[in-house]
Amino acid sequence: MGVALKWSETLKRRKKAGQREPYRSVQIRLTSYRPFSRIHLYTSDVFVDRPGQSDVLFPFGQRNTAICFSDIGSRTEYCVQAVEGLADLHFGAAVDAYQQVTRYRFADGSRVDNITDWALDQFRAHYASDKAVTKRPITKDAIFHYVYGVLYDPLYRETYADDLKRSFPRIPFHADFWRWAEWGEALMVLHIGYEQVEPWPLRRIDVPDAKAAQAGQSPNRS
Numbered sequence: 001m002g003v004a005l006k007w008s009e010t011l012k013r014r015k016k017a018g019q020r021e022p023y024r025s026v027q028i029r030l031t032s033y034r035p036f037s038r039i040h041l042y043t044s045d046v047f048v049d050r051p052g053q054s055d056v057l058f059p060f061g062q063r064n065t066a067i068c069f070s071d072i073g074s075r076t077e078y079c080v081q082a083v084e085g086l087a088d089l090h091f092g093a094a095v096d097a098y099q100q101v102t103r104y105r106f107a108d109g110s111r112v113d114n115i116t117d118w119a120l121d122q123f124r125a126h127y128a129s130d131k132a133v134t135k136r137p138i139t140k141d142a143i144f145h146y147v148y149g150v151l152y153d154p155l156y157r158e159t160y161a162d163d164l165k166r167s168f169p170r171i172p173f174h175a176d177f178w179r180w181a182e183w184g185e186a187l188m189v190l191h192i193g194y195e196q197v198e199p200w201p202l203r204r205i206d207v208p209d210a211k212a213a214q215a216g217q218s219p220n221r222s
Contacts, residue, residue, distance in 0.1 A: 008049045021046045031086040036194055057102045058086050064102050067148055071097040078164055080151045082188040103144050115140040126173045133177055142181040147171050149184025
């Protein structure tokens with residue numbers, strides 16, 4: 001198994017100072033490097049230069065789901081994906097940074113909601129007249145799924161394309177809350193558990209490419 005290490009100025013100083021630590025296999029965790037691409041990360045106080053909020057959002061022994069999305073000023077196409085655990089700072093593109101918003105955070109060993117009571121009150125107040133919501137009250141988990149569904153809405157991305165490049169995404173109140181929440185939940189299950197999903201049945205169709213054949217390119221089919 002190969003090991004990759006980025007030699008930042010901080011790590012170079014630590015090496016020069018002779019800082020060491022014993023190897024512990026329990027410090028290895030599975031993380032998301034790119035969309036649908038996971039790698040093992042050795043979490044270390046010496047070899048990891050900037051751990052950020054990893055101990056607050058993803059402490060050892062705790063599970064947490066997060067939504068990764070393009071950061072402000074992104075130069076590449078807007079990217080959103082739900083993951084479990086840590087994600088790379090350049091999750092969607094090597095040239096841009098990415099935000100990671102988790103369902104929970106942890107403080108003093110306790111799990112704390114990252115969706116505030118204020119947000120829950122706003123959603124419940126807005127949909128108070130919705131009969132479906134009256135029968136099935138909105139929860140914080142449902143809001144998390146709703147947000148994911150909205151972030152995947154092509155019309156939302158097209159309408160607010162400029163805003164998504166210069167500010168934190170703002171989530172509108174769409175009609176039929178539960179429909180969007182259920183769409184978001186289904187997408188989240190699919191995206192997080194992609195390794196266990198049955199492949200979609202596809203049929204390959206080869207079409208001869210005359211121009212490629214004449215140019216001697218291989219393969220000469222499109």
